[in-house]
Amino acid sequence: VKAAKAHNKGIVVDLIGVADKVTRAKEARALGAKFVEMHAGLDEQAKPGFDLTGLLSAGAEARVPFSVAGGVKLATIEAVQRAGADVAVVGGGIYSAADPALAAKQLRNAIN
Template identity: 65%
Template sequence: MTKLQVAIDLLTTDDALALAAKVAPHVDIIELGTPLIKSEGLGVIRAIKDAHPDKIVFADLKTADAGALEAQIAFEAGADLVTVLGTADDSTIVGAVQAAQAAGKGVVVDLIGVADKTARARAVTNLGVEFVEFHAGLDEQAQPGFSLATLLEAGSASKVRFSVAGGVNIHSIEAVKAAGADVAVAGGAIYGAEDPALAAAALKSELN
């Protein structure tokens, strides 16, 4: 079954905790967004893990270098999964994977900015990552003509375990599931909704 991951792209620990409390019953994975971690530091990871020990806590570090060190400090803070950029050197990904293996946790590779996402997804899967994120970032989503369909096609073609992130919402989630994604990531569609719990529940019901 496709899991639902909420991406919390808010800026304070208090706001993140409040959102997580509302949506946790409807999601499988709680992601601490990159701006949140940069704003609040690793303490936000510990705060969310302490509040939701039963959830998979995903720290969107977007690591580009020093893979082992960055992964290790996030795992020590309570993260279950961390992201490393697919544009990073293989050695950075391998370092993070080694830190994950030592901690009994996992690494996700974010393909934001990667030209041939299907080929890179296959290559990094062979390095031992949990899954690969087919991702169009917030800036790419804002470009004229952006379409999630290209990401979904690339993900399906990869034949590896993958998630999809890029403005996933109630209109596109069925296509994400149909593409065979292991995880559907939704940020703005949940935290930007008038009723985030209702929005998360609606997305989850499409995946069941």
């Protein structure tokens, strides 16, 4: 954090694999992180019952600037925006689409 500040940069803390994302997000911000990433890896997304809502709820509850990664796609981008995410990271929602270029364009058009 000290080096980032010296170079006018920010730190993003990725919370992939962290069970208590709300608490860790608050801790990361207190230590000087610019924002945190509420992130679910492919292994977590593959578990029965995974729902992007958990990541979005954690971001909103933590009341810190956050990004979200893991399960973001055209069908969920509106919920991501409503939850207040500053950044949406889309992986599989583009690279797994039948037409990745079209998927990227549709996502871009859906972002307010």
